[in-house]
Amino acid sequence: MSLTEAKQNPDTRERILDAAESLFVEFGFEATSMRQITGRAGVNLASINYHFGSKEALIQEVFRRRLTWLNRERLNALERFEKEAQGAPLKPHQIVEAFFGVSLRMAADTEHGGHTFMRLLGRTYTEPSAFVRQFLADEYAAVVPRFKQALFRSLPDVPPEEILWRFHFMLGAMSYAIAGTDALQLVAEHELDEKDPGALARRLMPFLLGGLRAPLAEASAKPREKGPRRAI
Amino acid sequence: MSLTEAKQNPDTRERILDAAESLFVEFGFEATSMRQITGRAGVNLASINYHFGSKEALIQEVFRRRLTWLNRERLNALERFEKEAQGAPLKPHQIVEAFFGVSLRMAADTEHGGHTFMRLLGRTYTEPSAFVRQFLADEYAAVVPRFKQALFRSLPDVPPEEILWRFHFMLGAMSYAIAGTDALQLVAEHELDEKDPGALARRLMPFLLGGLRAPLAEASAKPREKGPRRAI
DNA sequence: GCTCGTTTCAAACGACCGTTTGAATGATAC
DNA sequence: GTATCATTCAAACGGTCGTTTGAAACGAGC
Incomplete structure (x- = not known):
């Protein structure tokens, strides 16, 4: 020595x-x-x-060590809201908060690698590699059905199929928002406040809820002008 | 022979x-x-x-051959709307249609490889490789400022910074929607109508507009319960 | 001291990578 | 025919990849 x-x-x-x-x-x-x-x-x-x-096993362990905790946290948040509601359907914003809020809080943690991991996770949703995709599917198997059910109950007037699509869209918006700081530079040269880690959540959550609760398109062709009125 | x-x-x-x-x-x-x-x-x-x-040059050419056309088409659509408006600000849905509608129509083209390419493009926004990112930035340099300006004029009451974030969110939602059919399987086991290539556009556009025009979050802390009322 | 199981180390393994080479092939013009 | 050019071909180049090996170093129990 x-x-x-x-x-x-x-x-x-x-x-x-x-x-x-x-x-x-x-x-x-x-x-x-x-x-x-x-x-x-x-x-x-x-x-x-x-x-x-092996390298492959290392990759899986990189995910497992954080994803297990993340998904349990998501379920905890959902169950907390459900206990509060005493059997009544949850509000959409509660469900979105339970799923995406936890992720965004993890992404805001730059101290313990949470931010790094969330960037990695977001990118991985489109990862071609088969074994990574299979692994993600397994890790989410316990979480996704619970949130689907909660959304179905919360939005009884929206066709379930539509809800699944919008859940997918929300997942995409969040993943990119976290993973694609690079893509963001593509849009804004330098003008954004990336310093504040909580800023993303404050900006993203209204967007997600606005999209989730947007009026349905007419069944027939593409929506013609004079779409449904909206504030702002 | x-x-x-x-x-x-x-x-x-x-x-x-x-x-x-x-x-x-x-x-x-x-x-x-x-x-x-x-x-x-x-x-x-x-x-x-x-x-x-080289392989690197091949990758760039794979993108250039379709991206140049795609971005010109986006600009053409925007200019068509602007000519129609005769100097008045465009409606948000027109701008979204010009940018994302063109992409979605390309993604719906499974015959000539448009679908394949759009999946590739969506995935590439989060591509780590430096030269790919630089290349994308160059290709978009002519397009992005035009759409930014149009959005600023269209939504004069929304802070420009907020608009840029939401533009970024929309880009993410679309990219995932196209690239991440795999991620979608994660959410929906088998229940979605992936057959119809136009279905994506009909479902995505209302979501994007709903998000773009969502009410702003309060400036202070995270939005408390009793968020802004919304139909559906 | 010695032993035993765990962990670290330098070195090498075969496989595959992107790229280069120089000869063979094809088409065109004279 | 021959000469010229662009293109295709099989083979090889040096380098890096993930993995394996067998010995060295370590710590705990006795």
Whole structure:
């Protein structure tokens, strides 16, 4: 030991996961090599395969370690509202708050990597890789049906199919809002207040609710001019 | 020649572009190898470097060939509305129609690869790779300011900053709606009408407009219960 | 001290990557 | 025919990938 005092190991696993998470956001799964990860983590190349088994397993663990908590938190929030409502249908804004509010609060946490992870998660919804998609589907299996049911009860006059589409649209808007800071630069050169982490939530939630509760399109052709009146 | 009658070459370049486009959607840029591309295109491995120079240049050409047309079409639609309005501010739904309607019509075209391309484009907004992002920024440089100005004029009571955010949200919702058929399966097991290519536009446009024209959040904390009333 | 199970290490493995090369092929003009 | 040009081809290039290996270093129990 003598000279190298840095050799005590806080937790190799955690350091690998943190390094991988940030590199995946930066370069994507495929473009990030195991040598980059171990390099940033300051550990030996072989330790990834030793601790996780393979790169693929590492990717899954990067997600699992945060996603399990995130989804439980979402369910907790929903159940809290449901207990409050005593059997009555929830308000749409409560359901949106339970699902997206939790995500946005995690995305606002820049201290413990929550922001990094949410960027990664948002990008991953469109990830081509089959095993990542399968993994996400499994992780969401317990959450999505609960929120679907809550939305169906909350909006009894909207066809369930329409609700699913709009849930999908909301997911997209949020994912991009978090993941696509790069795409945002495309729209606004430099004028936005990205500093405040809570700003995103304050801006996104009204948008999501406005979209979710928008009037339905006529069944026939595309809506002609003189659409339904709206404030603002 | 004799036996191999298939050797006549319609257009090697186009076949490479088509093969690359579909493979990029399927596996992503990094995970798609040049051997896969030339294999699907039925051409020699070296022909990519011969015709395009490099893999990177091929990726850019895949985008340029469709994106240039798409953005010109968006501008044309906007200018058509502006001519109609004779100097008056456009209606929000006209601006949304000009920008997103064109995209959605392209996405509805499954015959000539428009659908494939729009899936690819949507995914690429969150693409980490630096050169792809730079390329997109250049391609959109002529379009985005025009639509920003139109929106500012159309919604004079909404702070410009807020409009930019909502434009970004709309972009996200559309991109996911097109790119993330996979993510949609996550929400709806099998119940959606994915067959009809026009269905997406009919469902998405009201959502976008609802979000764009949603009431602003209070300036202070997060909106408390009893949010602004809304139909449906 | 020694032993045993866990973790780290440097080095190498075969496979695949994007790219380059130089010869073969095709079409066109003379 | 020959010469000229663009295109295609099979083969190879150096480099990087994820993974494996076997030895070294470590810590805990005795």
